[in-house]
Structure formats: structure tokens, C-alpha cells
Amino acid sequence: MPLLTVLLVLIVAGVLLWLVNRYVPMERTIKTIFNVVVIIIVIIWLLKAFGLFHYLKDIHI
Numbered sequence: 001m002p003l004l005t006v007l008l009v010l011i012v013a014g015v016l017l018w019l020v021n022r023y024v025p026m027e028r029t030i031k032t033i034f035n036v037v038v039i040i041i042v043i044i045w046l047l048k049a050f051g052l053f054h055y056l057k058d059i060h061i
Contacts, residue, residue, distance in 0.1 A: 013042050
């Protein structure tokens, strides 16, 4: 996977997370849970993109 694609996805995910945190009214605990879930998903995606989590290839969500 090209580095530019990884960078673009990280920037888009960061901007979307910032927009949700800034403009969507949510309770603080729900917002924290949402942030943690998004960060975990991005970390798993990065691990898969760099081949460090190759055994998750067969799992489809």
C-alpha cells in the first residue's frame, strides 16, 4: 500500500474525528468511547496495511 494512501486515510480520519468532536453534541463519556473505538480501528487498519497483522486477512466485517 502506498505511503500516500496511508497518509491520506490518517488525515481524513483525523479530520472526521475532529469534526464529530467539535460539532456533534454528545455526552462526554459517549464521545470518549467513540474516540477510543475509532482510534483502535485505525490502529488495526494500519497494522493490517503494513502486514504486521496478516492473520486478520480472513476476517471480514
